[in-house]
Amino acid sequence: MPEEFEPKIVAFLCKWCSSAGSDLAGVSRMEYPPNVIPIQVMCSGSVSPLYIFSALNKGADGVLVSGCHPGDCHYIKGNMYARRRLALVKKLLEYIGLEPERFQVSWVSAAEGTKYTQIIKDLVKELKPLGPQTKLRRNP
Amino acid sequence: MVNIDNLKEEVKKLIVDGKVKYIIGYEKGRNGLMSNPIFIRKPEDVEKLVWDHSCVYNLAKFLVDEKRRKAREKQPDTKPVGVIVKGCDSRAIVVLLQEKFITRNDVYIIGLSCEKTGVVDERKLTKKLKQKIPEKIEAGEKDTFIITAADGKIEIPAEEILATRCLECKANFPVIYDVLFGEKTNRNVENPYKTLENIESLPQEGKWKFWEEQLSRCIRCYACRSACPMCYCDECVVDTINFAVTADTTAEEKAAKIKWLEKSPLSSENFVYHLVRAIHLAGRCVDCGECERVCPVHIPLRLLNKKLEKEAKELFGYEVGMDPSLPSLISCFKDEDPQDFIR
Numbered sequence: 001m002p003e004e005f006e007p008k009i010v011a012f013l014c015k016w017c018s019s020a021g022s023d024l025a026g027v028s029r030m031e032y033p034p035n036v037i038p039i040q041v042m043c044s045g046s047v048s049p050l051y052i053f054s055a056l057n058k059g060a061d062g063v064l065v066s067g068c069h070p071g072d073c074h075y076i077k078g079n080m081y082a083r084r085r086l087a088l089v090k091k092l093l094e095y096i097g098l099e100p101e102r103f104q105v106s107w108v109s110a111a112e113g114t115k116y117t118q119i120i121k122d123l124v125k126e127l128k129p130l131g132p133q134t135k136l137r138r139n140p
Numbered sequence: 141m142v143n144i145d146n147l148k149e150e151v152k153k154l155i156v157d158g159k160v161k162y163i164i165g166y167e168k169g170r171n172g173l174m175s176n177p178i179f180i181r182k183p184e185d186v187e188k189l190v191w192d193h194s195c196v197y198n199l200a201k202f203l204v205d206e207k208r209r210k211a212r213e214k215q216p217d218t219k220p221v222g223v224i225v226k227g228c229d230s231r232a233i234v235v236l237l238q239e240k241f242i243t244r245n246d247v248y249i250i251g252l253s254c255e256k257t258g259v260v261d262e263r264k265l266t267k268k269l270k271q272k273i274p275e276k277i278e279a280g281e282k283d284t285f286i287i288t289a290a291d292g293k294i295e296i297p298a299e300e301i302l303a304t305r306c307l308e309c310k311a312n313f314p315v316i317y318d319v320l321f322g323e324k325t326n327r328n329v330e331n332p333y334k335t336l337e338n339i340e341s342l343p344q345e346g347k348w349k350f351w352e353e354q355l356s357r358c359i360r361c362y363a364c365r366s367a368c369p370m371c372y373c374d375e376c377v378v379d380t381i382n383f384a385v386t387a388d389t390t391a392e393e394k395a396a397k398i399k400w401l402e403k404s405p406l407s408s409e410n411f412v413y414h415l416v417r418a419i420h421l422a423g424r425c426v427d428c429g430e431c432e433r434v435c436p437v438h439i440p441l442r443l444l445n446k447k448l449e450k451e452a453k454e455l456f457g458y459e460v461g462m463d464p465s466l467p468s469l470i471s472c473f474k475d476e477d478p479q480d481f482i483r
Contacts, residue, residue, distance in 0.1 A: 049419045050377060053412045054400050080473040088422050090481055091451045097348025106483035119483055138408045
Protein backbone atom coordinates (compact mmCIF):
# COMPACT_ATOMS: atom_id res chain seq x y z
CA MET A 1 0.00 0.00 0.00
CA PRO A 2 1.48 3.37 -0.99
CA GLU A 3 2.20 5.72 1.85
CA GLU A 4 -0.29 8.51 2.32
CA PHE A 5 0.91 11.98 1.41
CA GLU A 6 1.69 14.06 4.47
CA PRO A 7 1.68 17.81 3.73
CA LYS A 8 4.38 19.97 5.24
CA ILE A 9 2.94 23.15 6.69
CA VAL A 10 5.01 26.15 7.73
CA ALA A 11 3.21 28.18 10.39
CA PHE A 12 4.30 31.69 11.28
CA LEU A 13 2.90 32.16 14.78
CA CYS A 14 2.99 35.42 16.64
CA LYS A 15 4.80 35.20 19.95
CA TRP A 16 2.10 36.74 22.12
CA CYS A 17 -1.08 34.97 20.99
CA SER A 18 -0.85 32.16 18.46
CA SER A 19 2.40 30.69 19.69
CA ALA A 20 1.04 30.75 23.24
CA GLY A 21 -2.14 29.18 21.87
CA SER A 22 -0.17 26.34 20.32
CA ASP A 23 1.68 25.96 23.63
CA LEU A 24 -1.62 25.67 25.41
CA ALA A 25 -2.67 22.96 22.98
CA GLY A 26 0.58 21.20 23.80
CA VAL A 27 0.43 21.41 27.59
CA SER A 28 -3.25 20.48 27.55
CA ARG A 29 -2.22 17.34 25.62
CA MET A 30 -4.63 18.01 22.78
CA GLU A 31 -4.01 15.84 19.77
CA TYR A 32 -3.37 17.32 16.37
CA PRO A 33 -1.46 16.27 13.24
CA PRO A 34 2.33 16.61 13.41
CA ASN A 35 2.58 18.23 9.97
CA VAL A 36 3.24 21.74 11.20
CA ILE A 37 6.61 23.40 11.43
CA PRO A 38 5.99 26.33 13.76
CA ILE A 39 8.11 29.46 13.41
CA GLN A 40 7.73 31.99 16.17
CA VAL A 41 7.72 35.59 15.02
CA MET A 42 7.33 38.65 17.18
CA CYS A 43 4.16 39.82 15.47
CA SER A 44 2.02 38.79 12.51
CA GLY A 45 2.80 42.27 11.20
CA SER A 46 6.45 41.31 10.97
CA VAL A 47 5.77 38.51 8.50
CA SER A 48 7.05 39.80 5.21
CA PRO A 49 5.35 38.43 2.08
CA LEU A 50 8.84 37.33 1.14
CA TYR A 51 8.79 34.79 4.02
CA ILE A 52 5.64 33.26 2.58
CA PHE A 53 6.94 33.05 -0.98
CA SER A 54 10.26 31.77 0.28
CA ALA A 55 8.60 29.04 2.39
CA LEU A 56 6.68 27.84 -0.65
CA ASN A 57 9.84 28.09 -2.72
CA LYS A 58 11.81 25.96 -0.30
CA GLY A 59 9.34 23.12 -0.10
CA ALA A 60 6.33 23.97 2.05
CA ASP A 61 3.04 22.48 0.89
CA GLY A 62 1.08 25.08 2.78
CA VAL A 63 1.72 28.24 4.77
CA LEU A 64 -0.22 29.47 7.77
CA VAL A 65 0.16 32.92 9.24
CA SER A 66 -1.46 33.34 12.61
CA GLY A 67 -1.70 36.32 14.93
CA CYS A 68 -3.75 37.97 17.63
CA HIS A 69 -7.34 38.94 17.09
CA PRO A 70 -7.81 42.53 15.88
CA GLY A 71 -7.56 44.81 18.88
CA ASP A 72 -5.52 42.32 20.92
CA CYS A 73 -2.14 42.93 19.31
CA HIS A 74 0.72 43.28 21.75
CA TYR A 75 2.02 46.09 19.56
CA ILE A 76 -1.46 47.68 19.36
CA LYS A 77 -1.89 47.55 15.59
CA GLY A 78 0.65 45.16 14.04
CA ASN A 79 -2.00 42.64 13.07
CA MET A 80 -4.07 45.35 11.39
CA TYR A 81 -1.19 46.07 9.02
CA ALA A 82 -0.74 42.33 8.55
CA ARG A 83 -4.40 41.91 7.64
CA ARG A 84 -4.10 44.40 4.80
CA ARG A 85 -0.84 43.02 3.49
CA LEU A 86 -1.87 39.36 3.70
CA ALA A 87 -5.13 40.07 1.90
CA LEU A 88 -3.06 41.28 -1.04
CA VAL A 89 -0.74 38.25 -0.85
CA LYS A 90 -3.73 35.93 -0.84
CA LYS A 91 -5.25 37.61 -3.88
CA LEU A 92 -1.93 37.58 -5.70
CA LEU A 93 -1.29 33.88 -5.07
CA GLU A 94 -4.77 33.04 -6.30
CA TYR A 95 -4.25 35.21 -9.36
CA ILE A 96 -1.13 33.35 -10.47
CA GLY A 97 -2.96 30.05 -10.10
CA LEU A 98 -1.77 28.63 -6.79
CA GLU A 99 -4.45 26.69 -4.93
CA PRO A 100 -6.04 29.13 -2.45
CA GLU A 101 -5.95 26.47 0.31
CA ARG A 102 -2.16 26.57 0.37
CA PHE A 103 -1.99 29.96 2.03
CA GLN A 104 -4.13 30.57 5.08
CA VAL A 105 -4.41 33.23 7.74
CA SER A 106 -6.00 32.85 11.15
CA TRP A 107 -6.48 34.71 14.39
CA VAL A 108 -5.69 32.54 17.39
CA SER A 109 -5.51 33.98 20.89
CA ALA A 110 -3.42 32.56 23.74
CA ALA A 111 -6.53 30.92 25.20
CA GLU A 112 -7.64 29.25 21.97
CA GLY A 113 -5.70 25.99 22.05
CA THR A 114 -8.72 24.12 20.73
CA LYS A 115 -9.15 26.54 17.84
CA TYR A 116 -5.49 26.10 16.94
CA THR A 117 -5.75 22.30 16.82
CA GLN A 118 -8.94 22.60 14.78
CA ILE A 119 -7.27 24.91 12.25
CA ILE A 120 -4.34 22.53 11.82
CA LYS A 121 -6.67 19.56 11.45
CA ASP A 122 -8.71 21.40 8.80
CA LEU A 123 -5.59 22.57 7.01
CA VAL A 124 -4.13 19.07 6.80
CA LYS A 125 -7.47 17.72 5.60
CA GLU A 126 -7.63 20.36 2.86
CA LEU A 127 -4.03 19.95 1.74
CA LYS A 128 -3.93 16.16 1.57
CA PRO A 129 -6.03 15.80 -1.60
CA LEU A 130 -4.00 18.53 -3.33
CA GLY A 131 -0.77 16.58 -3.18
CA PRO A 132 2.70 18.09 -2.97
CA GLN A 133 3.15 21.72 -3.87
CA THR A 134 5.40 21.81 -6.94
CA LYS A 135 4.44 25.12 -8.51
CA LEU A 136 6.71 27.44 -6.57
CA ARG A 137 9.04 24.78 -5.28
CA ARG A 138 12.66 24.82 -6.34
CA ASN A 139 13.82 21.71 -8.27
CA PRO A 140 10.57 19.78 -8.00
CA MET B 141 -2.33 68.80 -28.25
CA VAL B 142 -0.25 71.13 -26.13
CA ASN B 143 1.40 73.96 -28.02
CA ILE B 144 5.11 73.17 -27.99
CA ASP B 145 6.11 76.85 -28.29
CA ASN B 146 4.45 77.70 -24.98
CA LEU B 147 6.28 74.83 -23.37
CA LYS B 148 9.63 75.90 -24.81
CA GLU B 149 9.05 79.47 -23.66
CA GLU B 150 8.35 78.33 -20.11
CA VAL B 151 11.37 76.02 -20.04
CA LYS B 152 13.61 78.76 -21.42
CA LYS B 153 12.38 81.18 -18.79
CA LEU B 154 13.12 78.69 -16.01
CA ILE B 155 16.63 78.04 -17.30
CA VAL B 156 17.47 81.70 -17.88
CA ASP B 157 16.11 82.75 -14.48
CA GLY B 158 18.18 80.00 -12.87
CA LYS B 159 15.17 78.67 -10.97
CA VAL B 160 16.05 75.07 -11.68
CA LYS B 161 19.21 73.02 -11.84
CA TYR B 162 18.23 71.44 -15.13
CA ILE B 163 15.13 70.28 -16.88
CA ILE B 164 14.38 66.74 -17.96
CA GLY B 165 12.27 66.51 -21.08
CA TYR B 166 11.92 64.71 -24.37
CA GLU B 167 13.89 65.19 -27.57
CA LYS B 168 13.54 63.74 -31.04
CA GLY B 169 14.68 60.14 -31.00
CA ARG B 170 17.87 59.25 -32.80
CA ASN B 171 16.51 55.86 -33.73
CA GLY B 172 13.21 56.23 -35.54
CA LEU B 173 10.09 57.75 -34.12
CA MET B 174 10.25 57.23 -30.37
CA SER B 175 11.54 60.20 -28.37
CA ASN B 176 14.57 60.20 -26.10
CA PRO B 177 14.99 61.83 -22.72
CA ILE B 178 17.04 65.02 -22.73
CA PHE B 179 18.63 67.02 -19.92
CA ILE B 180 18.45 70.73 -20.65
CA ARG B 181 20.99 72.91 -18.89
CA LYS B 182 21.58 75.66 -21.47
CA PRO B 183 18.98 77.98 -23.05
CA GLU B 184 20.07 76.98 -26.58
CA ASP B 185 19.14 73.35 -25.91
CA VAL B 186 15.52 74.30 -25.38
CA GLU B 187 14.89 74.14 -29.13
CA LYS B 188 15.45 70.39 -29.03
CA LEU B 189 12.38 69.81 -26.87
CA VAL B 190 9.55 67.84 -28.40
CA TRP B 191 6.16 66.70 -27.18
CA ASP B 192 4.12 64.20 -29.14
CA HIS B 193 2.58 60.75 -28.83
CA SER B 194 5.96 59.03 -28.83
CA CYS B 195 7.04 60.46 -25.45
CA VAL B 196 6.66 57.17 -23.61
CA TYR B 197 9.40 57.41 -20.97
CA ASN B 198 8.56 57.97 -17.35
CA LEU B 199 10.99 60.75 -16.49
CA ALA B 200 10.24 60.48 -12.76
CA LYS B 201 12.85 57.71 -12.71
CA PHE B 202 15.57 60.33 -13.11
CA LEU B 203 14.50 61.97 -9.84
CA VAL B 204 15.57 58.78 -8.05
CA ASP B 205 18.97 58.95 -9.73
CA GLU B 206 19.21 62.64 -8.92
CA LYS B 207 18.62 61.98 -5.23
CA ARG B 208 21.41 59.38 -5.19
CA ARG B 209 23.77 61.75 -7.01
CA LYS B 210 22.96 64.53 -4.56
CA ALA B 211 23.70 62.28 -1.59
CA ARG B 212 27.20 61.65 -2.92
CA GLU B 213 28.08 65.31 -3.49
CA LYS B 214 29.83 67.27 -0.77
CA GLN B 215 28.10 70.55 -1.50
CA PRO B 216 25.04 69.65 -3.49
CA ASP B 217 23.14 72.19 -5.54
CA THR B 218 19.81 72.38 -3.71
CA LYS B 219 17.91 74.02 -6.54
CA PRO B 220 14.96 71.93 -7.75
CA VAL B 221 15.10 69.78 -10.84
CA GLY B 222 12.55 70.56 -13.52
CA VAL B 223 10.77 67.55 -14.93
CA ILE B 224 8.22 67.28 -17.71
CA VAL B 225 5.49 64.83 -16.75
CA LYS B 226 2.43 63.18 -18.20
CA GLY B 227 -0.49 62.10 -16.02
CA CYS B 228 1.01 58.75 -15.06
CA ASP B 229 4.46 60.22 -14.40
CA SER B 230 2.98 62.84 -12.09
CA ARG B 231 1.34 60.08 -10.08
CA ALA B 232 4.77 58.46 -9.76
CA ILE B 233 6.05 61.73 -8.27
CA VAL B 234 3.08 61.76 -5.88
CA VAL B 235 4.06 58.30 -4.64
CA LEU B 236 7.68 59.39 -4.18
CA LEU B 237 6.41 62.38 -2.20
CA GLN B 238 4.07 60.18 -0.14
CA GLU B 239 6.99 57.99 0.82
CA LYS B 240 9.12 61.05 1.56
CA PHE B 241 11.75 59.83 -0.84
CA ILE B 242 11.89 63.32 -2.31
CA THR B 243 10.44 66.56 -1.02
CA ARG B 244 8.27 68.98 -2.90
CA ASN B 245 11.13 71.52 -3.04
CA ASP B 246 13.37 69.04 -4.84
CA VAL B 247 11.31 69.11 -7.96
CA TYR B 248 9.68 71.63 -10.26
CA ILE B 249 6.89 69.83 -12.09
CA ILE B 250 5.92 70.89 -15.59
CA GLY B 251 2.70 69.01 -16.24
CA LEU B 252 1.47 68.14 -19.70
CA SER B 253 -2.02 66.81 -20.17
CA CYS B 254 -2.45 63.95 -22.62
CA GLU B 255 -5.89 65.39 -23.44
CA LYS B 256 -7.83 62.19 -23.94
CA THR B 257 -5.16 60.51 -26.05
CA GLY B 258 -1.91 59.11 -24.71
CA VAL B 259 1.27 57.58 -25.99
CA VAL B 260 1.69 54.94 -28.64
CA ASP B 261 2.87 51.42 -28.03
CA GLU B 262 5.96 50.89 -30.16
CA ARG B 263 5.31 47.18 -30.57
CA LYS B 264 1.75 47.69 -31.72
CA LEU B 265 2.93 50.37 -34.12
CA THR B 266 5.67 48.26 -35.66
CA LYS B 267 3.22 45.44 -36.16
CA LYS B 268 0.66 47.75 -37.71
CA LEU B 269 3.14 49.36 -40.08
CA LYS B 270 4.63 45.99 -41.04
CA GLN B 271 8.19 47.00 -40.09
CA LYS B 272 8.07 50.29 -42.03
CA ILE B 273 9.94 53.04 -40.23
CA PRO B 274 7.65 55.83 -39.05
CA GLU B 275 9.05 59.35 -39.04
CA LYS B 276 6.39 61.50 -37.51
CA ILE B 277 3.18 61.04 -35.59
CA GLU B 278 0.35 63.51 -35.30
CA ALA B 279 -3.13 63.37 -33.89
CA GLY B 280 -5.70 63.29 -36.64
CA GLU B 281 -9.34 64.20 -36.34
CA LYS B 282 -11.75 61.90 -34.53
CA ASP B 283 -9.48 59.67 -32.51
CA THR B 284 -6.96 58.76 -35.17
CA PHE B 285 -3.24 59.13 -35.57
CA ILE B 286 -1.60 60.24 -38.80
CA ILE B 287 1.75 58.56 -39.26
CA THR B 288 4.24 59.84 -41.78
CA ALA B 289 6.58 57.25 -43.23
CA ALA B 290 8.97 57.49 -46.18
CA ASP B 291 6.24 56.45 -48.62
CA GLY B 292 3.47 58.74 -47.47
CA LYS B 293 0.93 59.19 -44.72
CA ILE B 294 -1.23 56.58 -43.08
CA GLU B 295 -4.20 57.18 -40.82
CA ILE B 296 -4.69 54.65 -38.04
CA PRO B 297 -7.48 54.57 -35.44
CA ALA B 298 -6.09 55.62 -32.07
CA GLU B 299 -7.16 52.54 -30.13
CA GLU B 300 -5.18 50.24 -32.41
CA ILE B 301 -1.80 51.73 -31.59
CA LEU B 302 -2.31 53.50 -28.25
CA ALA B 303 -0.60 51.78 -25.35
CA THR B 304 -3.05 49.53 -23.48
CA ARG B 305 -2.40 51.41 -20.26
CA CYS B 306 -3.43 54.67 -21.95
CA LEU B 307 -6.67 53.06 -23.08
CA GLU B 308 -7.35 52.14 -19.45
CA CYS B 309 -6.08 55.40 -17.92
CA LYS B 310 -8.61 57.24 -15.80
CA ALA B 311 -6.72 60.48 -15.28
CA ASN B 312 -5.02 61.68 -18.47
CA PHE B 313 -3.75 64.82 -16.76
CA PRO B 314 -1.11 65.53 -14.11
CA VAL B 315 -2.48 65.47 -10.57
CA ILE B 316 0.38 67.56 -9.20
CA TYR B 317 2.23 70.34 -11.01
CA ASP B 318 3.77 73.77 -10.73
CA VAL B 319 2.74 74.73 -14.20
CA LEU B 320 0.23 72.92 -16.40
CA PHE B 321 -0.13 72.87 -20.16
CA GLY B 322 -3.25 71.54 -21.80
CA GLU B 323 -6.69 70.89 -20.42
CA LYS B 324 -7.66 68.59 -17.59
CA THR B 325 -9.86 66.27 -19.55
CA ASN B 326 -10.92 62.78 -18.68
CA ARG B 327 -11.22 59.96 -21.10
CA ASN B 328 -14.34 57.86 -20.91
CA VAL B 329 -13.13 54.54 -19.63
CA GLU B 330 -15.85 51.96 -19.13
CA ASN B 331 -13.74 49.36 -17.41
CA PRO B 332 -10.21 50.30 -16.38
CA TYR B 333 -9.41 46.65 -15.59
CA LYS B 334 -10.54 45.15 -18.88
CA THR B 335 -7.32 43.34 -19.79
CA LEU B 336 -7.34 41.62 -16.40
CA GLU B 337 -10.63 39.91 -17.13
CA ASN B 338 -9.08 37.55 -19.66
CA ILE B 339 -6.95 36.05 -16.93
CA GLU B 340 -9.35 36.35 -14.02
CA SER B 341 -11.98 34.42 -15.93
CA LEU B 342 -9.61 31.47 -16.44
CA PRO B 343 -9.92 28.48 -14.10
CA GLN B 344 -7.18 28.08 -11.53
CA GLU B 345 -5.09 25.68 -13.63
CA GLY B 346 -5.48 27.97 -16.65
CA LYS B 347 -4.13 30.90 -14.66
CA TRP B 348 -1.16 28.83 -13.61
CA LYS B 349 -0.50 27.70 -17.17
CA PHE B 350 -0.63 31.26 -18.43
CA TRP B 351 1.74 32.63 -15.81
CA GLU B 352 4.11 29.70 -15.98
CA GLU B 353 4.39 30.12 -19.71
CA GLN B 354 5.05 33.84 -19.30
CA LEU B 355 7.35 33.88 -16.30
CA SER B 356 9.46 30.87 -17.23
CA ARG B 357 10.67 32.93 -20.18
CA CYS B 358 12.13 35.57 -17.86
CA ILE B 359 15.89 35.84 -18.33
CA ARG B 360 16.34 37.83 -15.10
CA CYS B 361 17.94 40.83 -16.78
CA TYR B 362 16.20 43.06 -14.20
CA ALA B 363 15.33 45.62 -16.85
CA CYS B 364 11.89 45.90 -15.22
CA ARG B 365 13.55 46.81 -11.95
CA SER B 366 15.88 49.33 -13.55
CA ALA B 367 13.17 51.14 -15.47
CA CYS B 368 10.74 51.34 -12.58
CA PRO B 369 10.62 54.69 -10.76
CA MET B 370 9.31 52.89 -7.66
CA CYS B 371 12.07 50.26 -7.48
CA TYR B 372 14.48 52.36 -5.50
CA CYS B 373 15.40 50.01 -2.63
CA ASP B 374 19.11 50.30 -1.83
CA GLU B 375 19.25 46.57 -1.51
CA CYS B 376 17.11 44.24 -3.57
CA VAL B 377 16.26 40.72 -2.38
CA VAL B 378 17.81 39.25 -5.48
CA ASP B 379 21.25 40.75 -5.03
CA THR B 380 22.29 41.41 -1.49
CA ILE B 381 25.00 44.02 -1.61
CA ASN B 382 25.62 44.74 2.07
CA PHE B 383 27.35 41.43 2.62
CA ALA B 384 31.00 42.16 2.03
CA VAL B 385 33.02 39.10 1.16
CA THR B 386 36.63 39.64 2.16
CA ALA B 387 39.61 37.38 2.51
CA ASP B 388 38.60 36.84 6.14
CA THR B 389 35.06 35.73 5.38
CA THR B 390 34.70 32.14 6.44
CA ALA B 391 32.75 29.51 4.61
CA GLU B 392 30.32 29.35 7.54
CA GLU B 393 29.64 33.06 7.32
CA LYS B 394 28.97 32.77 3.63
CA ALA B 395 26.70 29.78 4.19
CA ALA B 396 24.81 31.51 7.00
CA LYS B 397 23.93 34.41 4.73
CA ILE B 398 20.23 34.31 3.94
CA LYS B 399 19.60 33.59 0.30
CA TRP B 400 15.97 34.26 -0.42
CA LEU B 401 16.14 33.06 -3.97
CA GLU B 402 18.62 31.79 -6.50
CA LYS B 403 19.84 34.00 -9.29
CA SER B 404 19.44 31.33 -11.92
CA PRO B 405 16.42 31.88 -14.18
CA LEU B 406 14.50 28.79 -13.09
CA SER B 407 10.75 29.02 -13.31
CA SER B 408 10.31 28.76 -9.53
CA GLU B 409 12.87 31.49 -8.82
CA ASN B 410 11.38 33.74 -11.46
CA PHE B 411 8.02 33.36 -9.78
CA VAL B 412 9.39 34.39 -6.41
CA TYR B 413 11.16 37.38 -7.94
CA HIS B 414 8.10 38.60 -9.80
CA LEU B 415 5.77 37.95 -6.86
CA VAL B 416 8.02 39.94 -4.56
CA ARG B 417 8.20 42.73 -7.08
CA ALA B 418 4.44 42.75 -7.52
CA ILE B 419 3.87 42.88 -3.76
CA HIS B 420 6.43 45.65 -3.37
CA LEU B 421 4.57 47.64 -5.97
CA ALA B 422 1.13 47.06 -4.45
CA GLY B 423 -0.43 50.45 -3.91
CA ARG B 424 2.61 52.10 -5.45
CA CYS B 425 2.56 51.10 -9.09
CA VAL B 426 1.18 54.00 -11.10
CA ASP B 427 0.75 51.94 -14.24
CA CYS B 428 3.29 53.87 -16.32
CA GLY B 429 3.97 50.66 -18.26
CA GLU B 430 7.75 51.02 -18.26
CA CYS B 431 8.43 47.47 -16.97
CA GLU B 432 6.42 45.94 -19.75
CA ARG B 433 7.92 48.21 -22.39
CA VAL B 434 11.52 47.41 -21.49
CA CYS B 435 11.01 43.66 -21.07
CA PRO B 436 13.12 41.97 -23.77
CA VAL B 437 11.02 38.81 -23.73
CA HIS B 438 7.66 40.61 -23.69
CA ILE B 439 6.28 39.36 -20.37
CA PRO B 440 2.98 41.15 -19.61
CA LEU B 441 4.20 42.43 -16.26
CA ARG B 442 1.60 45.14 -16.23
CA LEU B 443 -1.06 42.51 -15.60
CA LEU B 444 0.51 41.58 -12.27
CA ASN B 445 0.73 45.16 -11.06
CA LYS B 446 -2.67 46.11 -12.40
CA LYS B 447 -4.25 43.23 -10.50
CA LEU B 448 -2.95 44.55 -7.20
CA GLU B 449 -4.07 48.04 -8.15
CA LYS B 450 -7.53 46.62 -8.69
CA GLU B 451 -7.52 44.77 -5.38
CA ALA B 452 -6.34 47.90 -3.56
CA LYS B 453 -9.28 49.76 -5.05
CA GLU B 454 -11.85 47.07 -4.39
CA LEU B 455 -10.74 45.89 -0.96
CA PHE B 456 -9.50 49.10 0.58
CA GLY B 457 -10.89 51.87 -1.65
CA TYR B 458 -7.34 53.06 -2.25
CA GLU B 459 -6.38 54.93 -5.39
CA VAL B 460 -2.71 55.16 -6.24
CA GLY B 461 -0.93 58.46 -6.60
CA MET B 462 -3.77 60.91 -6.22
CA ASP B 463 -2.89 62.81 -3.05
CA PRO B 464 0.63 63.27 -1.63
CA SER B 465 -0.74 63.98 1.85
CA LEU B 466 -2.29 60.52 2.25
CA PRO B 467 -0.29 57.59 3.67
CA SER B 468 0.65 54.79 1.29
CA LEU B 469 -1.47 51.66 1.01
CA ILE B 470 0.29 49.26 3.33
CA SER B 471 1.44 51.81 5.87
CA CYS B 472 -2.12 52.47 6.95
CA PHE B 473 -5.24 50.46 7.77
CA LYS B 474 -8.89 50.89 8.49
CA ASP B 475 -10.86 49.06 11.16
CA GLU B 476 -13.35 47.91 8.56
CA ASP B 477 -10.77 46.31 6.24
CA PRO B 478 -12.12 42.98 4.94
CA GLN B 479 -11.13 39.91 6.95
CA ASP B 480 -13.48 37.28 5.61
CA PHE B 481 -10.46 35.28 4.38
CA ILE B 482 -9.14 34.91 7.93
CA ARG B 483 -10.22 31.97 10.03
